Every structure is written in C-alpha cells, then in structure tokens.
Amino acid sequence: MKALxxxxxxxxxxxxxxxxxxxxxxxxxxxxxxxxxxxVYVSAPKRVPVGEIESFIISRSDNIRRAAEYYAERDMKKAQPSYENGSALMFLGRQLRLELMTDSREFIALWGMALEVHMKDTSDIQHAKELVEGWYERQCSDVFHDLIVKVHGKFLKYDVDLPQLKIRTMRSRWGSCNYTKGIITLNRRLIEAPRHCIEHVVTHEFCHFIHPNHSKDFYALLSAEFPDWKASKKELEKTVIL
Ligand SMILES: [Zn+2]
Structure with a gap:
C-alpha cells in the first residue's frame, strides 16, 4: 500500500x-x-494525532528495544573477530596480539601487549575463541564493576543506591539505565575502549537516576561529575565502532 x-x-x-x-x-x-x-516503522491512519501515535510507541518501547537488540546481536555474531595466532584484539584502548601457546595447562596471561593463550592444541581455534571470550567476560565483569563502585561514590551525595550491573552485547548503544529498577546495562564492547571512556558511559548512566532524559539539567550534572565527557565520547566513538 502506498504511503500518503x-x-x-x-x-x-x-x-x-x-x-x-x-x-x-x-x-x-x-x-x-x-x-x-x-x-522503527510506524504506519497510521491520517486522522490519528501524533501524540496518540507517540504514546503508542512509548508503550511498546520495551519490545522495540528488545527486537532491535535481537537483530543487532544476531548480526554481531556474523562479524566475529578472528582468534588465530597473531590476531589483533582490542582491550582497554590498546591493541593486543593473540599468542596461542602449546601447554599442558590451560590458562590466559596478559604480558604487555601479548595475550597468551596457553592450551593443549593450538590448532583448535574454536577452543581458543572460547578461552579468549571467557577471559574477556571476566575482564568486563571486573572492570565494569570497579567503575560502577567508583562512580557510585560520586553519586552517594544524590542518594543513589548502588545499581545492579548487567553486561550485554548491543549494537546501537554503549549503555542504558533502568532508573526504576536500579539497573545499569553496559555494552560488552566497551571493554575495547580506554578506561576513562568507559567511566564516562558509567557516569552518563548514573546521571539518568536523577534525570531520566537528556535535558539541559542532565548535561549540567554530567559536566559537573565528568567535566571531560565530550572528549571521552569522541574518543570512544573513534576507538570502538558499533
Ligand atoms: Zn542517556
């Protein structure tokens, strides 16, 4: 049907x-x-006012977000980084070199810029991938948790409770804040960015506990708690392409 x-x-x-x-x-x-x-596509009869359409969208925003993320995650799985010996991986703003090393014991060690994967059979790339992903998972959890605690310290004066941290892969956003449930969700891929860039995202999400929108007051608060946010945002967008 043709759109009017x-x-x-x-x-x-x-x-x-x-x-x-x-x-x-x-x-x-x-x-x-x-x-x-x-x-997001919305079709509506001519007579329905925009206000009614937008209330409808807001009432469905949870489903819309879930659908968009479902597609994004599916796409992301298609574009996997490579886990062969010598592959480059990003971690906290640095480029690491993957080194698969034959060893009777399985473990991962970070030495400077080398991410050593000690494993029995270095030709088993699928297993190398699992080991590296497990290591990244632990790093995300440690680094993000530390930053949540650090930033929470600055928000104690606003009576903000320590939020619950969730880590997900998202394509369109760095993080989100469910201010009613007290949950901050961070994009797994933030671990590729320098620590101060991640801290900026965490601070941004904390500000939503006070201002759920992106109003002037929101940015005034963000600037007060993280004065350098513009530079960090630019750096983040340059380092990690979603
Ligand atoms: Zn925001």
Whole structure:
C-alpha cells in the first residue's frame, strides 16, 4: 500500500530518544514494525494525532528495544573477530596480539601487549575463541564493576543506591539505565575502549537516576561529575565502532 506521506520523527522514550519513520496510510490501526536494521516503522491512519501515535510507541518501547537488540546481536555474531595466532584484539584502548601457546595447562596471561593463550592444541581455534571470550567476560565483569563502585561514590551525595550491573552485547548503544529498577546495562564492547571512556558511559548512566532524559539539567550534572565527557565520547566513538 502506498504511503500518503512519510516523515522521520523522534520521540522521547524511557530508553532515550527513538527515531522512527511515520507513514500515513489508508490503514485502520496504528502498526509498528522494527526492521532488521533496527529502524522503527510506524504506519497510521491520517486522522490519528501524533501524540496518540507517540504514546503508542512509548508503550511498546520495551519490545522495540528488545527486537532491535535481537537483530543487532544476531548480526554481531556474523562479524566475529578472528582468534588465530597473531590476531589483533582490542582491550582497554590498546591493541593486543593473540599468542596461542602449546601447554599442558590451560590458562590466559596478559604480558604487555601479548595475550597468551596457553592450551593443549593450538590448532583448535574454536577452543581458543572460547578461552579468549571467557577471559574477556571476566575482564568486563571486573572492570565494569570497579567503575560502577567508583562512580557510585560520586553519586552517594544524590542518594543513589548502588545499581545492579548487567553486561550485554548491543549494537546501537554503549549503555542504558533502568532508573526504576536500579539497573545499569553496559555494552560488552566497551571493554575495547580506554578506561576513562568507559567511566564516562558509567557516569552518563548514573546521571539518568536523577534525570531520566537528556535535558539541559542532565548535561549540567554530567559536566559537573565528568567535566571531560565530550572528549571521552569522541574518543570512544573513534576507538570502538558499533
Ligand atoms: Zn542517556
């Protein structure tokens, strides 16, 4: 069915601003669709006011976010880094070189820029991948947890409780804050960025406990608690491409 009109709009949702394409069509109801690219399409009859359409989107924002992340995670699994001897991997803003070493014992050791994977059969790339992923998982958990505790120290004065940390792979965002449930979710891929860039994201999410939106007050608070946030944001976007 041909659209009568199409426009790209933005709506504020509990997960931040969401862009969507609004098509006016000869349909009976408001229809919402998340494309595999993560884009949100809404078709609605001409007579339905934008306010009603946007309330509908907000009421579905949880589902939209889940659908977009489902597609993003699926895409991401297609584009895996390589785990062969000599492969380059990013970690805390540095480029590490993967070294697969034959050993009777299995363990991983980081020596300067070399990530040594000690394993029985170095030709078993699939197993090397599992070992490295397990190591990354532990690093994410340690580094992110430390930063949550550190930043929480600055937010004690605002009466913010220590949030629960969740780690996920997300393509469109670095982190998110569920301010009603007290949960901060961080993108697993942040571990590739320098520590201060991760701290900026953590501080950003903490600010949402006080200002759920991206208002002027939100940025005033962020600037007070992390004055260098603009530079960190730029550096992060340059280091890790989502
Ligand atoms: Zn935000």
């Amino acid at each position: 009109s199409t426009e790209i709009r933005r709506v504020a949702t509990p997960y931040g601003a969401m862009e969507y394409t609004l098509e006016r069509k000869k349909v009976k109801n408001i229809n919402l669709r998340v494309k595999e690219s993560g884009e």
